[in-house]
Amino acid sequence: MSLALTDRLDDQWHGAEHFSGTILDFTNYWIDAIHTYALQQNMSEDGVLSPRIIIACTHKDKYLENVPKEKHEEELNAYFDKLRQHIQLKRSGVHVDPRFFAIDNTCQDEDQEISDLRRYVMKIAESQKSWGEKNPIRWIRLEEDLQLRQAPEKRGKRWIRYEELQNLALKVGMQDAIELKSFLQFHHDIGDLMHFQTDDLSDTVILNPTWLIDAFRSIIAVDKHHVKAKGTPYWSALKRGILDERLLDELWGDDSELKSIVISVMVQFNILLQQDVKPGTTEKPTSRQFYVPSLLQVCKNPESGVGSEGTLFIQGKENFIPHVLFNRLTVKLVQNVTSSGRKGLRRRGNFFLFQNELYYDYAVYVIDPLRRARCALRKSPKLSSIELIPLYPPTTKFDRTFRGAYAKWKNHVSMQIQQVKQTICPHLQLEWCVRNPRKPKVREELMAIDPKETDLTECGLPEDSVYRLWFMPDSSEKEDSVTPPATTLSSDTGGNRDGGMLQEERILESPALPQTRHSASQGSEEIGIDDLKDTFLRKFSITPEGGCVHLKEVGVFFLVPPGALVETTEMFIGISWREEDMPPLPPCQTRASPVVVCGPHGLMFRTPVYLSFYHCILGTRQRKMGKNDPKNLTQNSRVNNLFYIWQSETPLNDPCQWKVLSNASVVLTNTKCILAMNKFCKHSLSCDSKRLSALVFGSFQPHHVPLLKLMVCCVNDTRDEIENVTTKAKESFQMEMLALEKQFEFLTCEYSESKEKESYDVSLSLDKFETKWNMHEDCPRKKLRVPHHMYVIDFMLTKVHNKIHGVDVNRLKKNRKKIMNCVREEEIVALYTA
Known part of the structure; x- marks a missing residue:
């Protein structure tokens, strides 16, 4: 309070934002930052949104030193009223507590206002839902043991292995592994301990953050x-x-x-x-x-021509974009998550970092090396925006390929910034802008556009606009060779490719369903085949008025009630058949539904939304939802008739970290699971037994002895897997489904004759399907007889990826002339020979 609200601070803040401004500007910054980074925002009874912000103004003595004592209260109220009116105009102002405090810095004893502030904070704390939560006594004992290990006389342990923590937990009577995880999560959340569920860190517990x-x-x-x-x-x-x-x-x-x-x-x-x-x-x-x-260093000499007429702007609606968003975005655009879960930068697809030009506020990416097309990203402190600046040679011809590269890059940036925003600042509102074509002389006048729009005229831009390079032309549109004004390239022809680092695009091109079971003719470059392989996704947008999406091909339905969203939001849903996405189930459990994926990762809803998908659980009326991790269950546990809902709070292409939901609103019908949720995650179901469909595929080959190629696939009785296997059998093996499909119960069995500890028997008898098919045992080879013809086959059932094997797999494999590869990881296939 030693300065007026409109006074500028003498010293610039050399923090992460290189920020300077007035007292009000700094107040705006911190309120916006708290609102932007807060993951959970709940409304309290007095109408203040959590996390609550209490404003305490210091140096009250300086503010009032020339004011008569009888007018102190009036002056303070005037100061607070002005500050309060300014805050109430902001969207983030709902976090600010209505009561303000003014502190006297000259008091010898404690200022009465400080005492009032302390009591007020305690009152607010006691009103929180978490206040007064009860924890077991053994938690306190374990806390004391861990604190003793940090003492200097104990050589001040800074971290311990998870196994050591388990031994300490057993000594205080904590025998349940789930309870130990809850203990760790509680203390991780309040900052006493640190523990991360990642491959590199899951075995380490940090005692002293x-x-x-x-x-x-x-x-x-x-x-x-x-x-x-x-x-x-x-x-x-x-x-x-x-x-x-x-x-x-x-x-x-x-x-x-x-x-x-x-x-x-x-x-x-x-x-x-x-x-x-x-x-x-x-x-x-x-x-x-x-x-x-x-x-990273600030870029002192960006390429000439920065600020060209073709620049796109990504702005915060509150004129606020945290710099960490820019840092994360520049890295995310070329970041790849390896199979081991480690994050790194590498060359993939069409986009890579140009000559390692990655700075604190500037980065340059190659988006078409053959055309020498690049794009610079710059964080503009003046406009509080991220700029996308096109860089290309002055003689460039603007054909479909060139415009397509920039349009694809724009879509790539749009998707990646949405993912980063949902992770670190989910409540930040962004809008894409261009310079207003109606006011070309006013460079600061911007006009909002929809980044997903493919027609520039729909964005209010003329067909000959300098921004047309960001939009893919229609097939009927006449291509031009005129180059609009843009930043020119240096004499370098393409950059140091060894120093470049790429990431393949992860783009869903349009609201139409992208078929991700690709054939070679579809082209991996256009739809990100490596990232979306074995997935089935649909991209769409839903307004605050609500809506629904139905993926009939795979049986997934998604419903958003009115008011669940604050603004129109782009999202996607679908399913994944990728092996690395499957939950790690114990021997007595089997997956009973597809892995349903929703994005963008971590998207929060104000009210519950509803997700429906198919399952193949047997006996749903007798089933109850399991609440503990089933990894310690045995075969005898089946009498409990439990099913489990698995959830992974990881982005689409990150390694899954599955956990069992202990508290979920779910309805289980005979064939569908309807789940209420408040944020986007991955979901799947498991149980001890399930319905399977036996799909029999075959094809005849002319031969001196007619040969029937036979394949029996045993898959989950859900629409997505039946459709997927049927498609792959036809495309990969040229086999049609025979009229032999039936349903039967599949139950894993530990009593296998196999030497492998984690192997199981499964049996299937063809004579149960149709009377005209008969299995004969009158010779070493099994004969499958059909009226008037005989086809000789060797028949065996095996399930390879989920460790289900026939008893005599190894012996049979040695004698086969030809073995068919399995169509998918969850199929039982027939091995056959002429």
């Missing part, structure tokens, strides 16, 4: 904390935003476990991003290198 912050600080501020590192080439690289792990050896010595833990946590928090090995490199690198986005 403050130690971890100090470790982060020793890297980010290395020049202040480790003088001995100065002058080394690794330190010089860090000043440019590149961390070589050999620098950590200089800082911490040869402590490989410490280094591994700290690096994994920093990657988890996106503080570091691992660089991938350059394409064509066969030798294993001696050390890893990482980008440190917060230490």
Whole structure:
């Protein structure tokens, strides 16, 4: 309060945003930041949205030093009224508590206002739903044991292995693994401990998060904390935003476990991003290198022509975009998640980083190397926007291929920024803009457009607009060779490709259903075949008035009631058959539904929405929902008649982290599961027994002995899997379905003669299907007789990927002349021979 609300601060804030402004500007920034980053926002009884913001103004003494005492209250109220009126105009102002506090900094004893503030905070805390929650006494005992291990006399343990924590939990009477996970999650949420369910960190429990912050600080501020590192080439690289792990050896010595833990946590928090090995490199690198986005240098000399007429702008509706969104976006655009779950930058598809031009506020990507087409992304502090600036040679011909590359890049950026936004700042509202063609002389005058629109005239732009390069032309539209004004390229012909890093696009081209069971003619470049392989997705938009989408091909239905969304939102739903997406089930459980995927990941709804999909669970009337992880169940547990709902809160192309829902609103009919949910996740069902469809496919080949190629596929009795297997049998093996399909109960059995511990028997008898088909046992080879013809086959059933094998698989395989590959991972196939 030592300054007026409209006064500018003398010192610029050199933080993450390089921000400067008035007192009101700073107040706006922090309120917007809290609103943007808050994941859960619930309305309290007094109409304030959580998280609640309590404003305490300091230096009341300076503000009132020339004001008569009798007018102190009047002046304070005037100050607060002005501040309150300004905040109420903002969308994020609903977080601000109506009561303001003014603190006197000159009081010898505690200011009465501070005492009032303390009591008010306690009152608000006691009104929270989590206040007064009861935890078992054994939790307190385990907390005390962990605190003792951090004591200096115990050599101050900073972290322990998960196995050690399990032993401590057993000593205090905590025998349930689910309860231990709840204990860890509770203390992780309040910041006492840290534990992450990732491959690299699941075995580590960090006892002292403050130690971890100090470790982060020793890297980010290395020049202040480790003088001995100065002058080394690794330190010089860090000043440019590149961390070589050999620098950590200089800082911490040869402590490989410490280094591994700290690096994994920093990657988890996106503080570091691992660089991938350059394409064509066969030798294993001696050390890893990482980008440190917060230490990347500001681009001092962007390419000439920045600010061309063809620039697109992504703006925050509240004139606020956190810089971390730009950092995450520039990395996400070329980031690839490997099969091991580690994030890295690598070359994939058409988009890659040009000559490692990745800066704190600027990045350049190659989007068509043959045409030398690039695009720069720049964070504009003046307009609080992200700019997409086209870069290409001045003689470029604007044909369909060239315009298609920029249109595809625009769609790629749109999808990636939506995913990043939902992860770190879900309540941030963005809009895409162009310079207003009706006011060409006013460069700051912007006009909003729909980034999903493919027709530039529908966006209010003329056909000859400089923005036409961002829109794919219609097939009937005449192509032109005139190049609109844009930023020109330097003399470089395409950039250092070894230094470039790409990511294949993950784009759904239109609201129509993208068929992701691709044939070679469809082209992987247009629909992202590697990322969307074995998935079936539909992209659409729903308004705040609500709506529904029905994927009849796979039996998925999605309903959004009115008021569940604040604004029109683009999303997608579908199913995945990818093996890596399947829940890791124990031996006595089997998957009983498809894996249903919804996106964008983490999208929150104000009221429940409803998802319906097919299942093949037997005896639904007698079933109850299981609430604990079934990994410890045995075959005898089947008498409980439980089914389980699995959920993974991971994006579409990230490794799944499945957990069992203990509390869900679900209706189970004979064939469908109807699930109420408040945010987008992946879902699947499991149980101990299920309905399967035996699909028999065959084809005849002319031969001196007519040969019947026979394949029996045993699949879940759900529409999506039957349709998928039928399609693949026809396309891959040229086999048609025979009129032999029936349903039968499938129950895994542990009593197998196989030497493999995790193998199971399954049997299927063809004579149960139709009377004219008969199995004969009168010779070593089984004969399948049909009236007037005889076809000789060898018949065996096996399920390969889910560890279900016939008893004599190994013996039979040695004697086969020809073995058919299975169509899918959940099929039982026939091995046959002439």
